[in-house]
Amino acid sequence: MKLSQSYWFFISIFPTVALGGIQTALQATGGVIKGCLELQRLLPSQTFFADSPEYQTQQSHYWTSQQATDIHPRCRVTPYSTDDLRSIVKVVGRHQATFATKSGGHSTVSGASNIDDGITVDLAGLNSTELSVDDSSAWVGIGNTWFSVYRDPTLTSAGLSVTGARAGTVGVGGFLLGGGFSWHSGRNGWACDTVLDFEVVLANGSVVSANENDNPDLFWALKGGGSNFGIVTKVKIPVFKQDSMYMATTSYEGNDLPDVLVAMEDFTAEAEDPDAGLFMTIACDAKWGMCYNVMMFVNTASNTSSSTFEPFEKIPSFENGSEIMDMGDLSKMLSDQPGTKFRKEKFTLTFRNHRSVPLMLYLASRIHHYVHDPAYLRGARVIAITFQPLTSRHISSSGNAFGLDAEKEPLILFSAEVHWESSTRDQHFHDEFQSLESLFRKEAESSGLLHPFVYLNYAASWQKPFESYGDRNLKRLKDVRGRFDPDGVFTKLQPGSLHL
Template sequence: MISLDLITVALFAAQALALSDSLCNLLQSQLGEKVFLRDTVNLTTVIENYWSAQPQQQNPACVVLPTTSADVSTAVMILGSGLNQGLSYCHFAIRSGGHTPDANINNIDDGVTLDLQNLNIVQPNAANTLVAVGPGNRWSDVYAVLDPLNLTVVGGRSETVGVGGLLLSSGMSFWSAKYGLPCDNVFNYEIVLANGSIVDANATSNPDLYRALKGGSNNYGVVTRFDLRAVETGLFWGGVAFYNVSSLPVLVKAYTDFSRSANYDPASQITLLHGIHDNTSIVMMHQHYTEPVTSPPEAVFANFSGDVANTFRVDSLLNFTIELAAPTDNGTVRKAFVTTTFKNNAENLQGFVDLCNATIASLISIPELQFISSYQPFGQYISSHANATGGNLLGLDASDGDRVLVGLTVQWQGVENDDIMTTALQKLIKDGNELAASLGADDDYVFMNYASKWQDVYGGVGAANLEEFRRVSLEYDPTQLFQIGVPGGFKLLEPTC
């Protein structure tokens, strides 16, 4: 362990340097070649591109690329000591895969970006019941190791999404109807706390922290390893179906019937999507069936017939995640996620589809506009699995019934259009929520993985759960390093500086 007295002396001895540089030089003195200063190297040559332009264009004073949890501990102690001294440039961001599109979440201007890309273990245990996975992996890295072993984990469905961000938000998986949300399939977290200690959080060790990390984002520490439930699997059926735009109302009705808990087949997973892509209106549906069959039972997807083309086949999980990955453009396009949640109601869903189409029409002149709205079943067949692994604080109660999870993925060019896009998206969500309330289909849950920075994620978990999230934060991070020193993301408390 590095001495805090040594850190304090070194910080004050560096007064001749800009404060941001003094911290970066101190980090470099302790971590050597794992620290890259912007004044000595082009940082884009040592880290992978971000998914969107907003974080890609940010300019941290330095980037730390730890290779061990001990490295992370050292960095956190240095940064925490700087914050305690009241320095202005000791704020930092934590990056797993860099897929969140907003600025100031996985990158930072003038502070320190802690990039976890080299914490990339993927190791099943001897019994093939758990898989140790590092936060620096993307899901394609995980499945490339596990597919040949006929194993998988309850993880992401897009190859470019990072492990850390998905699991600490909650996530959604092809296997969620069978096993629950990805966060509910983490059996142990190895985490570096604000004081630099490296601890495990699981059902028996630090169980309150274990529950809070399921949807806890970056509020409690830096997770350096996830131990995930291993699931036996092999090749399975799935693909993407494409429809005429005129089919959308019929698909909306079929979707709401399909998604009800009473008749849901837990091996199935669908996502209905519509919008505009490359100046063309599109309607499509992801359909997957995770049992080892050459085709699903005929009745499962029977009401989604009428496609004009599809990619249905038996294939590996890795190949399906490659197919569903959003196009990468090396961080050159501005992007946004936005979300809302409704009760499963066909009239309301069709109304929201109409609102989306009106929003697209109002934005059609924005350069390189892409606007996709997606709808996923989010029934009790998913959230009911949480208690089997100690529960969570997400507020997904059985009494709330079945939900529709809405995710908007939008992109455009030009920073001058940011405010126009944000205003339009905020109005869409406001109008959609008001429509839902008028039909008794409103729901206050906000799915963190798809949320925009202006959305109140923790406001939807319920007062008692929010209080517990905050209590655990104060217990394990009494100096509130991860509330104040890590300003990006969805915070539990209002920052004080």
């Protein structure tokens, strides 16, 4: 062991903990240290400590500054194969070492994919993409970002694409296990519903397939059930021919917002063209003290003559732009580079679409209001809300754990986020955002528009997405967890993820 590493271990066994917790903390830390040492022995060139450049580089690949800079795992380990991952899972189980699993690192929940004083399993090395011989599907490594999948020569050379994230920096892992809202969702539904097969490493180190025939309950649970059952290594997903896509962005004057939202409600209800998708973001820039709205339109069939967007085109607008671009470029354009300096908080709610315009206008007015409240926004960079149509076709699948299959009416997926710079404002924005979520939820409830669904991929640390799937589905998810992870390894030893 190098001197710097032994020094690292020396200081690491003196954690700052409350007196009563010292023994437990030392036991837990002891397990982590032993785990890191064993991983270093088993996978020497893939296990990294804080003094290595690889560790530092990996630490910068998170979307929030909280995960990138506040959390310091004792070691980070990068599997390059299913066998590597089996060894890692056995090591953490044997030493009862706390760990976190990271794919693209885009979770807003602090500790979901990085862990203080634990072992972070960074899946970035599981980044293969293999096309099936009949060109109908591909096995995609779970540590890929969607940009690397869209740009994989195996797919691009055949003009093929997949149902993946809109932002290219998002990881395949978290996105699919939490659902997955894609530009192709209007036609194909949640991205998780397109998965044909998952390869999963279970807590005992065994490797199983989860598909329609093998372990069908696990197959169902992984679609929306998050990281509660095992670590997925790769997924088999359908591929399809994909030409360039039509993309446009438009901003409207605040006075025209009611008309825009009426057009959006109609678009969501009618869902005439399954290739057409859009979302509306209203953002307030704290520095400049101004708010703006941007509507983004995409037609995946590049159908510029589609009449679906016409109602929006009739509304006066400014800052219009449109382009024909490929999936890779579009996903790059929408990417927020990870490792940015901003601290972030985000929450989500779901509304019924029918007659939702007054509610959406109320939420927009609340956000505008903050620009005139410098005390509230001190230190903030931006506060934003987004409305996204969940069309009936998108949500109608019965193959996932969401419990939305009986839903006959389209919905609106709502999210709010705030970005700020200094950790001194963490408590303020955390508390304020929790209050804001409560306020918005009550407002939606009193107008009869609140839908219980909480989208896992946008959920805040305090929200309960799995409970929102309904009692029956929650019980079934827990049963599946009991069968595939009877000792609760992925719950107890992986404390930062959202659990059942």
